[in-house]
Structure formats: C-alpha cells, structure tokens
Ligand SMILES: Nc1ncnc2c1ncn2[C@@H]1O[C@H](COP(=O)(O)OP(=O)(O)OP(=O)(O)O)[C@@H](O)[C@H]1O
C-alpha cells in the first residue's frame with residue numbers, strides 16, 4: 001500500500017535575526033510526513049529540529065514555502081484560523097508539561113476536550129480509556145499537578161494532547177526531563193498510540209526514544225540530510241539498534 005502524506009512541506013525557509021546577525025536555519029527544506037507513521041526527527045543541537053516542528057504544526061510560520069497539512073496550506077492561514085487548525089489537528093507534548101495547577105488531572109483533560117467537542121460525557125469516557133492506557137489509576141485522576149510525580153505529569157500531558165484525537169501528535173524531547181524508568185513508561189505510551197494508528201512526529205536526540213519510531217529523519221545543513229526506515233519497534237531490537245547506530249554515524253552524529 002502506498003504511503004499517504006499527511007504533511008507535505010516544500011521549499012521551507014526560516015531565518016532568525018536581521019542583517020549581519022541573521023542566522024539561516026533552512027532555505028529550501030522539503031519534508032513529507034506519512035499517515036500512521038511514527039516519524040522521528042534527529043540532528044545535532046541547534047540543527048533546527050524544534051524550529052521545524054513548530055513550522056509543521058503551525059505553532060510558528062516559516063518565512064517561505066508551503067505546508068500542505070491534509071489538504072490545507074497552513075502557511076496561508078491567518079493567526080485565528082491557524083489557532084483553530086492547531087486545536088483540531090495537532091496534539092503537543094514537550095519536555096516539560098504544564099498542567100493547570102488549580103485543576104485536577106481529569107479536569108485538565110476535559111478542559112482541553114471541550115475546546116473541540118460539546119460531548120462532555122464522551123470526552124470523559126475517552127479520558128478514562130486514555131488514563132488507563134497511560135497507567136494512571138482512578139485514585140490519581142482527582143489529584144492536581146503538585147500532588148503527582150514528574151512521570152505521571154508527563155503521562156497526563158499525553159492524555160491531554162490526544163484527547164481531541166489529533167491528526168498528528170507532535171512531541172519535542174518528551175522524555176528529556178525524565179529518569180530511565182519514567183522515560184520507558186512514556187515511550188511505551190507513544191508505542192501504544194502508534195499501534196492504534198496515531199501519526200506521531202517526535203523530535204529527539206535520545207537513541208532509546210528514536211528506536212520507537214519506524215522512520216528516522218536526520219536534519220543537517222538546513223536539509224533533511226538522510227532518512228532510515230527502521231520498521232516496527234520490537235522490545236528485542238538488536239538489529240534495529242545496529243541499523244540506527246549505523247545511520248546516525250553515517251549522518252555524522
Ligand atoms: N526565537 C529565536 N530567535 C533567535 N534564534 C532562534 C530562535 N529559536 C531558535 N533559534 C536558533 O535557531 C537554531 C535552531 O534552533 P532549534 O531550537 O530549532 O534547534 P534544535 O535542533 O531543536 O536544538 P536542540 O537539540 O538543542 O533543542 C539555534 O541556533 C537557535 O539558537
């Protein structure tokens with residue numbers, strides 16, 4: 001079956017600053033993200049991974065180029081339309097999750113859900129399913145962010161990010177602030193979402209995180225410098241690990 005692009009970006013340009021201090025991040029970057037893929041974007045620090053994720057998800061506008069996101073050129077949307085688009089189409093997970101402190105976990109998730117749906121009961125039922133998927137037990141739903149661990153906060157943040165069934169889930173170093181056990185649990189959640197058909201774009205410099213993806217893109221010199229088809233994640237993954245190691249070495253990691 002031919003892969004279907006959910007995002008197709010062409011001739012992307014992005015620079016920061018002006019004149020002598022201008023820093024060109026990319027001047028002609030092309031990238032396709034396919035439906036159902038768990039795409040991982042790697043590259044050295046400062047290569048432009050986060051900047052690219054912000055462009056693809058409509059969090060920030062590129063200086064030029066086109067981004068076809070499921071049939072809409074999002075570079076043509078005004079800020080209001082872009083905000084609506086983001087809410088409907090994208091979910092976000094960052095290194096640090098900011099939950100609303102005065103609300104418990106369930107209410108945090110419902111608050112995100114009601115932005116796109118009026119079916120409060122439906123949202124609540126989906127939240128329950130998702131909390132169970134991320135291993136947050138019922139006695140924790142009513143806790144607030146100050147009463148839970150960093151790992152639990154990150155997992156609750158993922159529930160909030162996918163409550164609206166986003167077309168694409170974007171994650172930027174989602175395990176960057178977690179210890180190894182908590183990272184593993186968060187990565188298991190990403191793997192389950194992927195198995196359930198969720199399209200994911202994850203930015204990371206962590207090899208363990210990257211191994212969860214099926215397609216690895218490497219950004220360098222303002223371009224998608226190379227890509228590696230890793231196939232599906234399996235817990236016993238020595239072959240995939242070797243393949244990824246070879247790939248990032250080739251890329252000059
Ligand atoms: N708002 C900004 N203003 C000026 N320069 C910026 C801005 N955002 C990013 N940059 C610069 O653009 C370059 C790419 O930044 P970006 O955050 O995309 O890198 P990255 O690949 O995500 O790096 P890291 O792995 O460290 O997160 C960096 O040199 C950074 O300093």
Ligand SMILES: [Mg+2]
Pocket residue numbers: 049050051172
């Ligand atoms: Mg970054």
